[in-house]
Amino acid sequence: MTLLQVEDIHTYYGRIHALKGVSLAVEQGEIVTLIGGNGAGKTTTLNTICGITPAAKGRILLNGEDITHLPAHQIVARGVVQSPEGRKIFTRLTVRENLEMGAFTQKNPAQIAQDMEFIFSRLPRLKERHNQLGGTLSGGEQQMLAIGRALMARPRILLLDEPSMGLAPVLVEEIFELIRRINEQGTTILLVEQNARMALEIAHHGYVLQSGLVALSDKASVLIHDEAVRKVYLGEA
Amino acid sequence: MVSDTPTLVSSPSRWTGFLDRNLRNPLRLVGIILMAYLAYIAIANIASGQFTLERFVRLFIFGLAQGSIYALIALGYTLVYGILSMINFAHSEVFMAGAYIGFFAINAMDQSGFLDDQTFLALLITVLVGMSASVTIAVLLERIAYRPLRGAPRLVPLITAIGASITLQQLFLRLFGSGTRVYPDVNFFVLPGIFNNLECIEVNGAQVCRGLDLIGGRYEVEFLGLSLQIRPIYFLVFFLAVIFMAALWFFVKRTKTGKAMRAVAEDKKTAALMGIDVDRVIVTTFVLGAVLAGAGGVFFALYNTQVQPFMGFFPGIKAFTAAVVGGIGNIPGAMFGGMFLGMVESIAPSLLGIPNQLRDVIVFGMLILVLIFRPTGIFGEVLSEKKA
Ligand SMILES: Nc1ncnc2c1ncn2[C@@H]1O[C@H](COP(=O)(O)OP(=O)(O)OP(=O)(O)O)[C@@H](O)[C@H]1O
Numbered sequence: 001m002t003l004l005q006v007e008d009i010h011t012y013y014g015r016i017h018a019l020k021g022v023s024l025a026v027e028q029g030e031i032v033t034l035i036g037g038n039g040a041g042k043t044t045t046l047n048t049i050c051g052i053t054p055a056a057k058g059r060i061l062l063n064g065e066d067i068t069h070l071p072a073h074q075i076v077a078r079g080v081v082q083s084p085e086g087r088k089i090f091t092r093l094t095v096r097e098n099l100e101m102g103a104f105t106q107k108n109p110a111q112i113a114q115d116m117e118f119i120f121s122r123l124p125r126l127k128e129r130h131n132q133l134g135g136t137l138s139g140g141e142q143q144m145l146a147i148g149r150a151l152m153a154r155p156r157i158l159l160l161d162e163p164s165m166g167l168a169p170v171l172v173e174e175i176f177e178l179i180r181r182i183n184e185q186g187t188t189i190l191l192v193e194q195n196a197r198m199a200l201e202i203a204h205h206g207y208v209l210q211s212g213l214v215a216l217s218d219k220a221s222v223l224i225h226d227e228a229v230r231k232v233y234l235g236e237a
Numbered sequence: 238m239v240s241d242t243p244t245l246v247s248s249p250s251r252w253t254g255f256l257d258r259n260l261r262n263p264l265r266l267v268g269i270i271l272m273a274y275l276a277y278i279a280i281a282n283i284a285s286g287q288f289t290l291e292r293f294v295r296l297f298i299f300g301l302a303q304g305s306i307y308a309l310i311a312l313g314y315t316l317v318y319g320i321l322s323m324i325n326f327a328h329s330e331v332f333m334a335g336a337y338i339g340f341f342a343i344n345a346m347d348q349s350g351f352l353d354d355q356t357f358l359a360l361l362i363t364v365l366v367g368m369s370a371s372v373t374i375a376v377l378l379e380r381i382a383y384r385p386l387r388g389a390p391r392l393v394p395l396i397t398a399i400g401a402s403i404t405l406q407q408l409f410l411r412l413f414g415s416g417t418r419v420y421p422d423v424n425f426f427v428l429p430g431i432f433n434n435l436e437c438i439e440v441n442g443a444q445v446c447r448g449l450d451l452i453g454g455r456y457e458v459e460f461l462g463l464s465l466q467i468r469p470i471y472f473l474v475f476f477l478a479v480i481f482m483a484a485l486w487f488f489v490k491r492t493k494t495g496k497a498m499r500a501v502a503e504d505k506k507t508a509a510l511m512g513i514d515v516d517r518v519i520v521t522t523f524v525l526g527a528v529l530a531g532a533g534g535v536f537f538a539l540y541n542t543q544v545q546p547f548m549g550f551f552p553g554i555k556a557f558t559a560a561v562v563g564g565i566g567n568i569p570g571a572m573f574g575g576m577f578l579g580m581v582e583s584i585a586p587s588l589l590g591i592p593n594q595l596r597d598v599i600v601f602g603m604l605i606l607v608l609i610f611r612p613t614g615i616f617g618e619v620l621s622e623k624k625a
């Protein structure tokens with residue numbers, strides 16, 4: 001079943017034509033990765049899906065429902081949740097308050113408390129620091145918090161924008177492991193990554209974005225062996 | 238080699254650091270000299286008996302009330318600035334509207350006799366009417382004047398705010414005339430059991446004492462050898478302001494919407510990604526500011542008694558000054574700045590032997606002094622850090 005269907009979306013920043021007809025599909029339960037160079041339009045694609053930079057043309061369907069023109073907060077309420085590029089932790093809110101903001105669309109206090117306990121059990125470093133201001137966390141801790149915060153919204157589909165950016169290699173491993181586990185528990189994931197190899201290793205399906213267009217798309221296991229992909233995105237000769 | 242001989246040159250002490258920071262900066266130097274000069278005048282006035290303790294207590298109590306009003310208004314400036322990085326210059330008219338529309342309520346109830354019969358209820362209604370007027374205006378302002386300009390260069394909403402301020406003054410002027418309206422005298426008697434020798438009248442030949450008149454009362458009190466003039470309303474205003482501010486603090490710190498407000502203030506895009514309706518939170522912020530300003534307007538009018546369409550200007554600009562002194566965008570800063578400014582304005586002219594008409598000079602002089610030493614205000618954080 002297709003959970004998220006993006007059909008030929010065009011997005012502009014003023015006169016800059018950032019997305020020139022991007023289409024992609026994410027099946028329920030999959031990890032789909034979106035790779036591409038700097039400025040290819042990966043972040044813009046996620047933000048267009050989330051209603052932050054609405055599409056000028058094209059359609060976005062969630063489970064068949066057209067969400068293209070909904071305001072951002074209503075898209076979140078439907079279970080499309082993004083953990084943005086650069087983590088964007090609320091630096092002047094505590095760790096706990098950051099998680100509470102993640103749960104902003106959730107109405108059941110008992111369930112919110114339970115979800116928070118679950119996240120603390122998975123990410124014990126956050127638990128230790130639950131009363132600390134978000135801005136005082138290390139980069140790795142902030143990334144954990146950003147993912148935990150997104151999970152608090154109980155996403156049907158989780159959009160992750162470069163979760164491994166700027167992290168030490170061990171932490172990158174840890175983050176990818178976390179993403180895999182989240183997916184195994186039933187959350188569909190759309191993953192934007194610079195680290196194309198690791199992304200393709202855990203993904204089921206991949207899209208290669210180039211200058212606002214989908215240049216390639218295939219099973220991740222096929223893309224990882226694709227000549228052009230290996231050359232350009234995996235840094236192989 | 239040179240760097241390996243730390244013992245020869247002692248590291249600068251705090252004191253030399255202080256001198257270094259302040260004496261090399263001509264502005265700070267001027268500021269220090271000015272403060273020293275003012276301190277000298279103040280001490281001279283106290284020593285010569287010009288400025289008595291009785292005077293001080295009386296001015297201090299008035300400062301409590303005036304400072305409370307400034308603090309209540311300043312919070313509105315600071316809340317909106319915190320969330321939109323914009324100075325809502327029309328906030329002074331939000332305050333005015335509360336006092337002015339409150340007048341119609343209290344005046345009608347005075348004429349019908351309800352104010353005398355049910356004083357507490359009548360006062361409550363007046364405050365609620367004032368608040369509603371302020372909230373209505375603030376919400377309309379946000380919707381009509383500011384929301385369409387979100388994302389425009391910062392100067393644009395600023396100029397719009399000034400225009401909105403003038404428009405509102407003129408609107409009230411055309412609607413209600415330029416005349417000054419006077420709040421009726423209110424006598425609100427409380428605690429006759431405790432204050433059993435106050436406000437006594439003859440009823441059918443017997444003496445009845447009605448207790449403390451919280452609003453209209455003026456009392457001479459002998460206390461520790463000082464003869465003090467006390468108006469309970471100044472304490473009442475301070476007390477009510479503290480309650481409002483505590484409620485605001487609780488709201489912002491503890492409630493879900495309050496936390497969302499702080500999230501929106503920090504990063505609107507990410508707040509939207511949390512599922513927060515950013516527009517709604519912004520409206521809520523305007524409403525909160527207006528509730529405080531509307532209540533402040535009625536409180537102010539209860540002791541100042543006069544209302545007219547331009548009455549918002551000076552309290553508004555002083556409250557704005559208070560918000561800047563405290564560090565704009567910072568809630569405790571606005572509370573502190575307002576109280577501080579009210580106190581200074583009340584006490585300083587007398588303390589320095591300056592004519593009372595010059596108190597505005599003192600207020601704005603103080604703004605400059607604070608900004609020389611702390612450009613971000615007393616509680617202000619470094620802006621670059623906040624906007625990072
Ligand atoms: N706010 C903006 N205003 C103007 N142009 C923008 C804005 N944001 C992005 N762009 C442009 O849109 C294009 C796509 O940018 P986008 O951020 O989506 O790329 P990306 O694939 O996420 O890149 P990166 O890997 O560097 O994050 C780029 O050419 C960029 O310059």
Ligand SMILES: [Mg+2]
Nearest residue numbers: 042043044085
């Ligand atoms: Mg990006």
